Amino acid sequence: MSDSLVIKNLNASIGDRPILKDFSLTVPKGEVHAIMGPNGTGKSTLSKVLAGHPDYSVQSGEAFLDGEQILGLEPDVVARAGLFLAFQYPSEIPGVTIANFIRAALVARQAKGAPFDAKAYYAELYAKMDALKMDRKFTSRFVNEGFSGGEKKRCEILQLMMLKPKYAVLDETDSGLDIDALRIVSEGVNAMRGPDTGFLVITHYQRLLEYIVPDRVHIMWDGRIVHSGGKELALELEEKGYDWVKQDLAKA
Amino acid sequence: MADIDENLAQREAIEVDRSKGDFKYEENYAFDAGIGLTPSTIDYIAKVKGEEEWIREFRQKSLKIFQEMPMPTHWATADLENIKFEDIRYYLSKGQKPVRTWEEVPDDVKQTFERLGIPESERKFLAGVEAQFDSEAVYSRMKEELEKQGVIFCGPTEGLRDHPEIFRKWFGKVIPIGDNKFAALNSAVFSGGSFIYIPKGVKVAQPLQAYFRINAENFGQFERTLIIADEGSEVTYMEGCTAPKFETATLHSAVVELVALKGAKIQYITVQNWSANVFNLVTKRGVAEEDAEVRWIDCNIGSRLTMKYPGVVLRGKRARGEVLSIALANDGQHQDTGAKMIHAADDTTSNIIAKSISVGEGRSTYRGLVHIPKTLSNCRNNTECDALLINEHSRTDTYPAISVRGRKNSVQHEASVSKVSAEQIFYMMQRGLSEGEAMSLAVNGFVNDLVKEFPMEYSVELKRLIELQMEGSVG
Numbered sequence: 001m002s003d004s005l006v007i008k009n010l011n012a013s014i015g016d017r018p019i020l021k022d023f024s025l026t027v028p029k030g031e032v033h034a035i036m037g038p039n040g041t042g043k044s045t046l047s048k049v050l051a052g053h054p055d056y057s058v059q060s061g062e063a064f065l066d067g068e069q070i071l072g073l074e075p076d077v078v079a080r081a082g083l084f085l086a087f088q089y090p091s092e093i094p095g096v097t098i099a100n101f102i103r104a105a106l107v108a109r110q111a112k113g114a115p116f117d118a119k120a121y122y123a124e125l126y127a128k129m130d131a132l133k134m135d136r137k138f139t140s141r142f143v144n145e146g147f148s149g150g151e152k153k154r155c156e157i158l159q160l161m162m163l164k165p166k167y168a169v170l171d172e173t174d175s176g177l178d179i180d181a182l183r184i185v186s187e188g189v190n191a192m193r194g195p196d197t198g199f200l201v202i203t204h205y206q207r208l209l210e211y212i213v214p215d216r217v218h219i220m221w222d223g224r225i226v227h228s229g230g231k232e233l234a235l236e237l238e239e240k241g242y243d244w245v246k247q248d249l250a251k252a
Numbered sequence: 253m254a255d256i257d258e259n260l261a262q263r264e265a266i267e268v269d270r271s272k273g274d275f276k277y278e279e280n281y282a283f284d285a286g287i288g289l290t291p292s293t294i295d296y297i298a299k300v301k302g303e304e305e306w307i308r309e310f311r312q313k314s315l316k317i318f319q320e321m322p323m324p325t326h327w328a329t330a331d332l333e334n335i336k337f338e339d340i341r342y343y344l345s346k347g348q349k350p351v352r353t354w355e356e357v358p359d360d361v362k363q364t365f366e367r368l369g370i371p372e373s374e375r376k377f378l379a380g381v382e383a384q385f386d387s388e389a390v391y392s393r394m395k396e397e398l399e400k401q402g403v404i405f406c407g408p409t410e411g412l413r414d415h416p417e418i419f420r421k422w423f424g425k426v427i428p429i430g431d432n433k434f435a436a437l438n439s440a441v442f443s444g445g446s447f448i449y450i451p452k453g454v455k456v457a458q459p460l461q462a463y464f465r466i467n468a469e470n471f472g473q474f475e476r477t478l479i480i481a482d483e484g485s486e487v488t489y490m491e492g493c494t495a496p497k498f499e500t501a502t503l504h505s506a507v508v509e510l511v512a513l514k515g516a517k518i519q520y521i522t523v524q525n526w527s528a529n530v531f532n533l534v535t536k537r538g539v540a541e542e543d544a545e546v547r548w549i550d551c552n553i554g555s556r557l558t559m560k561y562p563g564v565v566l567r568g569k570r571a572r573g574e575v576l577s578i579a580l581a582n583d584g585q586h587q588d589t590g591a592k593m594i595h596a597a598d599d600t601t602s603n604i605i606a607k608s609i610s611v612g613e614g615r616s617t618y619r620g621l622v623h624i625p626k627t628l629s630n631c632r633n634n635t636e637c638d639a640l641l642i643n644e645h646s647r648t649d650t651y652p653a654i655s656v657r658g659r660k661n662s663v664q665h666e667a668s669v670s671k672v673s674a675e676q677i678f679y680m681m682q683r684g685l686s687e688g689e690a691m692s693l694a695v696n697g698f699v700n701d702l703v704k705e706f707p708m709e710y711s712v713e714l715k716r717l718i719e720l721q722m723e724g725s726v727g
Contacts, residue, residue, distance in 0.1 A: 051678075051682050052681075053678055054674070054678070055674075074681065074686075074687070075678055075681035075682050076681040076682075076684055076685055076686050076687070076689075076690075078682075079681065079682050079683060079684040080684045084682075085682050087679065087682075090679060091673070091675050091676045091678075091679035091680075092676075093676060093679070093680065093693070093694060093697055094670075094697055094698065095696070095697025095698050095699070095700035095701065096693055096694070096696070096697035096700070100693075101680075101683070101693070102683075104683075104685060104689065104693055105683040105684045105685060108683075108684040108685050108686070108689060109684055142697070159683065163683065163684070
């Protein structure tokens, strides 16, 4: 419990439309869990609700990050508590460079007035960019402005690597990526795997899971998990298609 | 880029944020023109200052024009009607002469400027400083080597008395008395401000700075500035302003005239941070002769109502004029700002970039005037105005008046209005920034390309001021 991301009987809606229905899931630190499911089943809503997005309301349930209740907290408080969300559609922030943005995010995690080691920061930033095969000129580009789909996703992973959260939720990070970008992004995530970080990988396709091999795979349908298994479940799902979920699993 | 940002962060800014400005010391004035404005108020000011008769006459004539001119409420805001000219004190001073060391400045006044960080900035990066407290300068000092080169940096009283051959020629010529009602008011009761002369070919590397402080309530500050850059010379002048938060409205109405003679360059930078009950009604205009350049950098963060449209008259061939303007209007504020470019010679170019941010119930207005007559050729103007709205209730208006005639002239105009979206804020907060930090980052991003044009110390200060404003604007 104190070393996991625990979601219990979560019910959440947007407007008066219920989306998450008694959703429960536990991601222990150090593991990679994948959530698969057809469109419109509530995968992205889950990530937004955990991150505290103001458009969603929670009716009941709990979510604990290493034992700390995170539902109802402001998005920045949840973020600083250690939850990172890699967005499916990251926002553009005109005029704010990537270097300054990540720096501001790191400073927000420091004690107020504490000195910032800029030299160490740039050394680390450049190393991580090299790993993601990003041109160093990228640091002076404005966050997500005019980025290709692949550049946006790489930028999300760069932020993930720099901010080192306890838990990372990757929302459809594979969408819009060609095979090379997919491999590079996956390598970035894999480099971060370890006992200190838990991952929740949301994806529509099995393809991503060939590169980021999950410890557990969960199938989501109509606002809750209907089936869980090992990594082979993803292959089974790919083979049988989502109709299988609708016909067999939804009944369960 | 990254390295520039490093420098920015490492340098210490001069602190003139609003919270720092919100304090005041007891009022004890040796000279007080009393409340209200009559011909005898004018005579009192002229007498206290020991001015020559022609200046007294100039003032009296200006008073008449001021009283005859109507309020410009037909096009501007009706808030102007709330100025009660009869309740204002037009001249207050402790009878001090500007001194040359901070030790000689009276303690309470010195403490004021120390709290605002002025002496520290002077040590760090300024070539000269003048500090004005209510109606008169209390401190004025310039580096000796500049004095030896013949640079003059003083107030209007000293300038007109000691160097009439230099200043009288241009005084009231760039902005005539009747230019507008508030220019006439200033011409009647002006006191304090900077009179600067840069001799031929002298390039002043570090900025000269004036700092304007209003300490008394129900008071009007009417400083007058005239900068003459002789042929081939260069100067950067910066001004900052603060006042405590008073219960009643206070008036600040300055006139600033710039003269850039052949090949000279003047850069004039303002960071206006008056408290939110100051009416800030200022007339600023420069003349650029052949190959000369006048550049206004105008940042308006404070005040209740600001009406200010710095202008350049491009009088000589190849003259250049530029206005870079940033306005931030928060709850209860109206920033009515803009620029004027009057092309009066061939091959002249002008550039206007105005960015405004409206927060909460704040209102910002851009007014621009670009005039290129058809008799001229090869003149160019570029105007960009961008507005950023932070939420539903804020308001922005743009009134660009561009009159360009003649086939050989060109003009380019772009305007945009954008909004900080809830999704952008959520995205930034998901990275750990508070709502206020997220907003100020978005706002700083919006003004980023303009701020890069500013001298280092001022860009740091401006960023801090924006952060403070945005922090305060989030419930």
